[in-house]
Amino acid sequence: MHETTFVMKPKQTIREAFIEASSFLTECAVTEPQRSAQLLLAHVLGLEGAAYYMALPDPFPEERKSLWEQAITRRGAGEPVQYITREQEFYGIPFEVTPAVLIPRPETELLVEAMLMQAKRLWPEGAAPSRSEGGALRPLECADIGTGSGAIAVTLALQAPRWHVRASDISDGALQVAARNAAANGAQVAFLEGNLLEPFAGEWLDIIVSNPPYIPAADIAGLQREVRDHEPRTALDGGTDGLGPYRIMMEQLPLLKAPPRLIGFELGQGQAQDVAELLRAAGHWDEIIIVPDLAGIERHVLGVSNRL
Ligand code: GLN
Secondary structure (H helix, E strand, O other), X not given: OOOOOOOOOOOOEHHHHHHHHHHHHHHOOOOOHHHHHHHHHHHHHOOOHXXXXXXXXXXXXXXXXXXXXXXXXXXXXXXXXXXXXXXXXXXXXXXXXXXOOOOOOXXXXXXXXXXXXXXXXXXXXXXXXXXXXXXXXXXXXXXXXXXXXXXXXXXHHHHOOOOEEEEEEOOHHHHHHHHHHXXXXXXXXXXXXXXXXXXXXXXXXXXXXXXXXXXXXXXXXXXXXXXXXXXXXXXXXXXXXXXXXXXXXXXXXXXXXXXXXXXXXXXXXXXXXXXXXHHHHHOOOOEEEEEEOOXXXXXXXXXXXXXX
């Protein structure tokens, strides 16, 4: 059995401290031990880019020793780097992350892109015709369902400042993180607590976007430990076949004044045909679009209605 608490040797350079921590993390069998050590070292020392490399020959600062030991010990126990640094970038925007929220993934950036692109096609003015006769343009009503850190909602609010963006989550802890992320990035987003579409009952939505939990419950045990033991189970568990949240959202659609003209979901490997079928069965969308991610996995399913 290897050591589980990391204690650094005294009087080392920053480079030696990095090498020592990398080999500790390698023994702990965490993923990407060297990259983890580098990210945590830069975080603990408050150094970025070239300044980090320039500092490598310097003595390790004594006053950062206990922070460094704690960070490496936590990473050695499998905690993701992002929960230790409390930060993950998404779409070039800094997001605070805590164990109350899923760490935003790069493939979700493509969902944001796809939504912006389809919205531009449906509403070239970036706004919708008023619902009352002869009225002026009104802002598009967009809802991010199961917002977690707020990554999708905050990014859309910043990219499409004319939209009215709201977001729901069942977790109050997640909503607190999401609200801080909106405020810190100067995004206008309203946050509502509740299960999926439920907080929007009786309302009008033009756009729904969601990256809900979609892992089949029985598969959670087989995930890498960084995810399984540290990311929130509510953010992962999609019920027996992983499709529970999509089905519930389709069942909740009649709660809205009308189905949204644009809907977009993220999903797991092998789920695209099933989710596309759920959208087809709902009968509201004329076009069902399946978008692959950069690894070629069918990752997003969009529904577009051409009817006004
Ligand atoms: N919508 C958030 C994200 O994309 C949270 C997703 C989740 O927790 N399932 O990062």
